[in-house]
Amino acid sequence: MEMNEAAFEEAVRRHIKFSLGKAYDDATIRDFYWAVSLAAMDLMVEGMLETRLRHRNADVKRLYYLSAEFLMGRALNNNLCNLGLYEVFQNSIRKMGLDPDGIESCEFDAALGNGGLGRLAACFLDSLATLNMPGYGYGINYQYGLFRQEIVDGYQKEKPDTWLAYGTPWELGRYGKACPVPIYGHVENHAGKDGADNPMWFGWQLIIGVPYDMPIVGYGGETVNYLRLFSARASREFDMKIFNDGDYFRAVEQKISSETISKVLYPSDSKAEGRELRLIQEYFLVSCAIRDIVRRYEMGHNSFELFPEKVAIQLNDTHPALAVAELMRVLVDEESLPWERSWEITTATMAYTNHTLLPEALEKWPVGLLERVLPRHLQIIYEINRRFLDRVATLYPGDIDRLRRTSIIEEGDDKQIRMAHLATIGSHSINGVSALHSELVKTMLFPDFFQMWPQRFNNKTNGITPRRWLLLVNPGLSELVTEYIGDEWVKDIDRLREIEPLSTDASFRERFLAVKRANKERLVELIKEEVGTTINPDSLFDVQAKRIHEYKRQLLKVLHIIHEYLRLVEDQKVPTVPRTYIFAGKAAPGYWAAKMIIKLICNVAEVINEDPRAKGLMKVAFIPDYRVSLAELIIPATDLSEQISTAGMEASGTGNMKFALNGALTIGTLDGANIEIREEVGQENIFIFGLRNEEVEALRASNSYNPREIYQSNPDVKRILDAINSDVFSIDEPGLFRWVFHNLLDCNDRYFHLADFVSYLSAQQSASETFLNKDEWARKAILNVARMGRFSSDRTIREYAKDIWGIKPLQ
């Protein structure tokens, strides 16, 4: 979109005066942030209206991406960049005597997500808009995003993330499109006029979902879609009757409780969450989304015959799985369609992405809870299940155990609704998010469903948007690449292949390393500021930045660090290269072990960083409050990217792609998308180690894994674990880390840390030796950048659009 510096400055001045009501000379830096954002919003809103008209006139098929999480990060730079105004912004702001960085840093991250799943949703929105596809996000407008992490004495402390404390310039309230959402109540059966049963849902409380639209501008600004986020409001301001009786507090009580629904994003993997509120949140999203989608469809159509041809709904994991029951309820109850036709429409519309194989992360809801909160939906789910099980019984006569395995209802003392089964049975497509994961979905998670409907199962390997994750976060590298091959790569990332021959060009390598060095210096400053640790920018930056979880094995990384440290101080073996070990990530507040891993990292960091023998050779830093804007600084500065989950446990990973795209080499297991990254970059340009999935499975099946045997036979392992057990890293709190020793040796090391340890050390040694040879390291890193084309979310979205959604670009 066109706008020169003078027009931009004029727009900023206008917004300071008329939108913020301030004199130009009185404007603060935050006012400038708002005014700049609103100037960008002017263009985006214009684009959004044009796009909407285009979509409406062509009666296009639209994709609705339902997700409980959208980890958007900061919007300003991304929007300016996609609008083509980034340089205009920088120049005009400097002319106004201000620092663009200062303005950018006024923005809080929109942290409406926990990790990969939410960030994937954000990348998908960018790609949908860039590819000119009619696709919209639907989510919850959480008032508080994922908690802000502080580290106090090595312990994680959770603080509220008040991202909306000053409001946000990026949302447009759509008060006229509010949706009523009923919860609770009971179902009464009355005969309808035709004499048939007519179950009627009464006694509900009503919540109102108010949509807020966040425009999503694609690169080039041609298409502007939106992310529609719903805020919960009470259906009435407050109960006038109680108010008139003089009890003001009780009168507003229900209003406050209704609005709690969109207050807080639940950290995943937390056991401490309020289950009922979480269920209501999920229904709130689904109910608002379906009502909004049906409303839009009905604006242009008189019957539901064309619904699946005009609407595609993607369920991002099981959180929105109730959409299956809700669409059925709307079609059967409200639109009076026959059950069979409603089911055809529903299954032809819905598609489900599975994001995890971890049994504890597969959502289930107690039947009793669902009956209380959503009594009509429970009836519908029972009916879906009854009809489904009839079909199973017909296809597999006498196979009673199959009925038990596939049923949506898990029998037992406390009957549960299996949301993954509901999503699978109600969708025409079920996909995993990497080749390995999709295979495991078919063979391990849903083998019975796969046998019934093999055609429904497919793979869509995750991707990342190259706009944010290269162009924006790594201007040095972007400019270098563009200088050599032009800027077509921004929209067609496969063009990065053209830098492959430059991996042997000495001057390109030198400049590539200079960019990396500058990025590292930027991170050095940040670490000094945030953590107080001084880092050597020439050391190897060995980074593990992601959610803290046992399966991601931050503990394996710690074992390696302790090993290197003990070798140094006890064996006087100097590390091959000086290394800085950098961690970042949040642990779910209720996940004790994950929080203790953070404490262990911090304690190990304290011991090593203060030991003069390690000076210049080893440093450890835990950077608090990992979020998108912090990732944007860490990733471009990384040399070695740690992707070391137990094989078979990481669905895909997208961090692995972001690091590699920014010229980090990966050290990783054959898990998730690492396998495909290896295929692309070549096995000589990645450090692979550890058990494969099938080996892990074999060990589990034969129960032959014996970590204590490894402890007893491997003196390195013994020394590391004994050090942890003997309070070397917990002098002030004796016994603090004995659970690590106990978990690994007495609880059979569920995540196979010790099984992979020796192989991990060997891969680390290879990495160190490679790093010694700067040219060789740079060559491999350049090849990683060049070969990341497959991992663009543009490719992923094209595949979804073609294979699942049936949507097409519209320019």
Add this chain to the structure above:
Amino acid sequence: MELSVREVGGVAVVKVPGHSLEASNVDEFKQDMIPVLDKYSSVVLDVQGLEFVDSSGLGAFLSCLRHLNSSGGDMKITGMQKPVRALFELVRMHRICDVFDNVDEAIRAFKK
């Protein structure tokens, strides 16, 4: 609650006053409907002014309808605003109670 009741050819046309029918005024509505239901077997409920009806309000409509049905009578509803209609359909009331755009149509339906 000041219900306005008029008779058109044996059909009682009841205009529901106010902007909402909910827990705070539903008892009053039910109370005021009793004489109407006792006197007439055909009732048209004009809810044009209502912007909001909660679950208890819809429950009150249902109990009026049942009362009439039990003695062979019937009730039609007219003038529903969009948000009220959405909630009406949510509980499947439209499956047991006829809805019309205006009072005349509703009265005519009784004559058929």
